[in-house]
Amino acid sequence: MKIRLLFLSFLFITTLFVNAQTLKKDIVSLDLKTQLEYCKVHTLNTLTALPNDGKSLPRSIPAKSKEWNYVDYKDWTSGFWPGQLWYVYETSHDKKILAAAEKYTNYLLPLTNTKAADHDLGFQVFNSFGNAYQLTGKKEYKEAVLRAADTLATLFNAKVGTIQSWPHAKYGGHNTIIDNMMNLEMLFWASKHGGNKKLYDIAVKHAETTMQNHFRPDCSAYHVVVYDPETGQKIKGVTAQGLSDDSMWARGQAWAIYGFTMVYRETGDRKFRDFAHKLARVYLDRLPKDMIPYWDFNDTDPQAPRDASAAAITASALLELATFTKDSKLKREYEEKAMKMITELTNHYQSRYENNALLLHSTGHKPAGSEIDCSMIYADYYYMECLARLEKLMWVKRFF
Template sequence: MRITTIALLGILCLQACTMAKKFSSEPALNYSVQQVTVAAGQLHGYDSIPRSIAAGASRWSLVDYKDWTSGFWSGLLWYVYEYTRDTTWRNKADSFSRTLTPLAYNKAFDHDIGFQLYCSMGNGLRLTGDTSYKRILLAAADTLATLYNPQVGTILSWPRNVQMLGGHNTIIDNMINLELLFWAAKNGSPHCYNIAVQHANTTMQHHFRPDYSAYHVVVYDTVTGKVLRKQTHQGYADSSMWARGQSWAIYGYTLCYRETRKPEYLAFAQQVANVYLQRLGDEQIPYWDFDDVAIPNAPRDASAAAVTASALLELSTLVTDSATGQHYRQKATAMLAELSTKRWQSGKRNCALLLHSTGNKPNGSEIDASIVYADYYYLEALLRLQKLQQGKPLF
């Protein structure tokens, strides 16, 4: 039995490698444009923004600009514009992006300003050079910076939950919001650099177990900065490795190295990526939490795979060892190849790009659903892979 199992794993590994070598991003990109076209045709106005589609449903549930996912839809439209260069998509992306403008000037509701505005207007600025985006993004970075507590060394994640949680809470997701601060530091707000670096350093010190798996939430004493608790909000248990949380860590420390060139971030990005890949084994799409006792009868999370694939593609270009870089790129490509099969693509079942993401299982929310951030990072990863396949730089 053991020999048979080893042989089967070898076959699966060989199949994944073969799939990665043969995979071309173009059909999946064309499919993505088709799906987004259908979805866009169902929307009326720019103040209702797609978030998720429940299993078995066919239409997006909609949110307003305050929802933490509000920037992913316009970001998705910007990526469609980047691929097609059709100004129709540029105009739609611009209109949905500008709906989010109040977030830059209102008091920070939570840490997700980076997700909301850098994924939307950040892409808009990159693709158009429109300086009005720059003004809004700088204001957004200043608003995000108001959540920084120098006694703790991190940005507060949920201001509304400080009393409930009993302290200054920071979640691993917050690593992605540092990209806005790094950008702002280069574009007129140099103080944002030290905030981003200190947040990354404090998170690196307190947010990870000895095996480099991430805690979801760390709660600090607001006054002294002492760690009070390490727990989860969306994972299976406080001690478990929540798949999307680990993917945020891989992505976050990869971008930290890109922006700072600090070698400790590159080394750490590899360590948090390696434990994810080791636990993933020969599969491509993780269970929502690597430690759920219900495995193999637990839901998967396509969004974690999409985030990880995009991060690994960038990481593959940053590591100094070519064999390691090839390994990361091959694993990312295999993930995208699997996500691009009929099992994971929505096809005619709904107008999202992907099926089978898990939002917040402990809360019973968005389980086995299509979720907009899965689509965003899937399309981002496909565009990154296309650039690499064409011999172009990612940035």
């Protein structure tokens, strides 16, 4: 296992170097330095506008508004704001950003010491404490992630083979949503950094079960799959936030592409990489020309809202998936389309003077009439992650 992971690390660095060569012109044309400065300025503006209570976390800004809607640490989106701060600090080294990142990360500390309410602990804790530890090496951040990983694992049902997403929801059984793939990263990380080795096995089993049951024949994802908690049998696939039970919800497919790419990175098992290719294919083949998806691929209304968050998540995933792709033509397709997504978001979806978020035009929960055509904190987080990943590619180019 160690030899395979060392080989994968070497392969990642090698392919990162090759990608840096081919992506250099695209990154330069994006003017990465200017975009990172834009993100820093808007992040500082949001920081200045926040209530001075240290407890209000930005979640969304409605269309035509300049004011953030705030949540507390219990909200599923709570980890994205401190996570964004850590990315901005990583790319700017601004001490004011660092202080804010530490402040808002520590505000989430109760999540690491309480019973799991749902699967979102990964979003909440790994995006905040995980990024914090990787940038600072502080022991207390690592310990927080390890506690949260153990807590998340308590939602695992061995008979089903997945982590339950919503213990409070009424879907007629043990429910698992596609978003949950993202939260496996915390389990993988914890298992490799002093946590229980069983966390690795839980994450792998969840990914395998999801791969088997969560997708239609064309590899589009259900939002929710419901299982019998006693037998482990799949009962049905449904949607909560998509157009219908049979439609391809854009953000859900983005979570799947990102999630299975990450699982391949953590395991080196080619079945996960090959599946990520299939998930990316159905998404890419159905995109509109500007590369930004409608909130659901099956919504035929030409005025249907777009989802910038799905575009940012997918672009970030494709940048990584390209590094694992041996086929040079496919690798270049991923690179080019990721850059087109990022460039389109930069040129036509940045909020600029409309508000202090980074991006406009995301869709939260359209069936519920909630957060439609909004600025969303998780869209900003993954957009910032894209830019941070591109900066690393430029660093590799300079280093070599």
